[in-house]
Amino acid sequence: MNIHSSAQVRPAPKTIKRYSAIAIILHWATALLVISMIPMGWWMVRAISKPGTQQLAYQLFQAHKSIGFAILVLTLLRIVWRLAHPVPALPAGMKGWERILARATHVAFYGLLLAIPLTGWVYISAGWAIGTDRPLLVATSWFGLFTIPDLPGLEGLRALAFGVMGAHAYMAYGGAVLICLHMAAALKHHVIDRDGVLAQMLPFLRGKEHEGQHAPPGKVLLPHSAGLALVLLVGLVGGWLHLPGPHAEPTPAATETAARAAVPVPAATTAMPAIGGNATAWTVDKAASGITFSGSHAGKPFSGRFDEWTGDIRFDPADLAGSKAVIVIDTVSAKTGDATQESSLKNGEWLNTARFPEARFETKSFRSLGGDRYEAAGSLTIKKVTVPITLPFTYKMQGDKAAVEGNVKLERAALDLGMFSDPAAEWVSKIIEVKIAVTATKQ
Structure with missing residues (x-):
């Protein structure tokens, strides 16, 4: 009797040809919103102090906040979806360092897409305009549909406002660099390597099928969490280093009456x-x-x-x-x-x-x-x-x-x-x- 005849044969892992429709929609919706934020943020922080463009800049600030919260929610949905669904494999021909870089880039993207909106939320909750170095609390209405409350206990914290805005800015610049690298890598895979990686996220492209799957999400996320914490820490320190000279912290009465523009x-x-x-x-x-x-x-x-x-x-x-x-x-x-x-x-x-x-x-x-x-x-x-x-x-x-x-x-x-x-x-x-x-x- 063959002792191996009754043993169960483990099925080969299922090959995922491309991302699911839900993953594709979440990816491109997030991408379009993030890309729109870059020129918007760069222009409005310069235009807000000019009388001729102040009103438009004010309106863009409100849109910027609404889009930021939309990105935060979409990112949370993407993470939940990613943890519950397998993703297409990386090409077998990729070098080890390329695989590590690809995974680290994805983790960095997720981290930044969470950290940038969250630091923005902390900033508006602190209610201190770093441009004028004065209290300035403006309510946040999500595209005019409902009000998003400020985070409690932060109102009037000037040093916190400068710190988180520094982190917000540094991470935004870092995100812009990552977007450029991500786009360059996608074009390399499609034009030079011709390995079908870009087709996994663009339904109208036809690409090769690859065997195997990405490493489980936990194994990818944990090794890079220290790097993400470092990015956030650098931003916070940079913001505080640029904090202007001594300024009286608001009294409780002043905090209670913090400005509402x-x-x-x-x-x-x-x-x-x-x-x-x-x-x-x-x-x-x-x-x-x-x-x-x-x-x-x-x-x-x-x-x-x-x-x-x-x-x-x-x-x-x-x-x-x-x-x-x-x-x-x-x-x-x-x-x-x-x-x-x-x-x-x-x-x-x-x-x-x-x-x-x-x-x-x-x-x-x-x-x-x-x-x-x-x-x-x-x-x-x-x-x-x-x-x-x-x-x-x-x-x-x-x-x-x-x-x-x-x-x-x-x-x-x-x-x-x-x-x-x-x-x-x-x-x-x-x-x-x-x-x-x-x-x-x-x-």
Whole structure:
């Protein structure tokens, strides 16, 4: 009896001709996004300080952040897919050093595609602009669809911002070099070696089939992890070496009000009690009324509105002494059409809607200016700041309905809006104009 006749024969490893469709899609989607980031990043960091290109650079920064998060997610998906699926073999004729270099390059790519977006995330969470060496926190809205939160506990850490941005820049340059080497190697395999390696990732090319498979992912990733850590360490050290001279770290109060480069509008927390007054009471027609605001941001005009507000209005031209009005605005409802601005409005030194979700305007007195023109003297409360303001307006009656239109210009400095990060109005205009248009019916 042949003792080997009953032994099981181990099947030969399956030969993988090319990458799967999922792997190919993930590869090229990531590649296109990464390549788009290189000229974008190079241009915008130079253009952001020039008035003529500041607005476009600001918009590119927001796109840059969104693309970075997309690359991070795609890379995580690629790693999961790579660990679960075999990949095509390297050509049998490749030298040992070529195999090591090919595998190291792939691992370096994965590491950089994780580390570069993550250092960018840390940088924006620290909220310190290294170009101006000032606090500057801008909310991150992923392509205007939803807000990506900052990493907790990093706000106002200046040294960290300089360090991670140094790492971010060095690794971006390193990634650009790797892309060039990767493309050169792919062309060498296709044009000189003619071994079909490029065809494994390009479905329309026909290439040779190779036996064997790559080493298991763990065996490839672990030997090069120390090298990836070294790349990150070099970037961090380089960033800190370029850290400017002594600069006072922000106090807790300053950290709380770290800048949000967005459009400022008032906010306050106050309930609206019964206001008294003997004049005629009015019911506001919300569909025909509105409160809007406008100014300039990064050299470009902007406008916005509040979707939610309430008004208790008692007004009679014949009884100005008995007239009274209180307007309470839900600042969370501010809309500008720019998702990044809308997210930033809720934070920090601008609105801080979590602590001060309402703005309140309360009149003290009215006086006639002649004809249909009047003005209301009162106070505006934003967060913890209350300032006196005078609101000129027109009042026109049509039957039992009245149409009121008015506007007032607010100074950011007086209201302590954005003065920690943008006191010179380099980003947001010093004056914000607020307009009201109210249609109301006598009760």
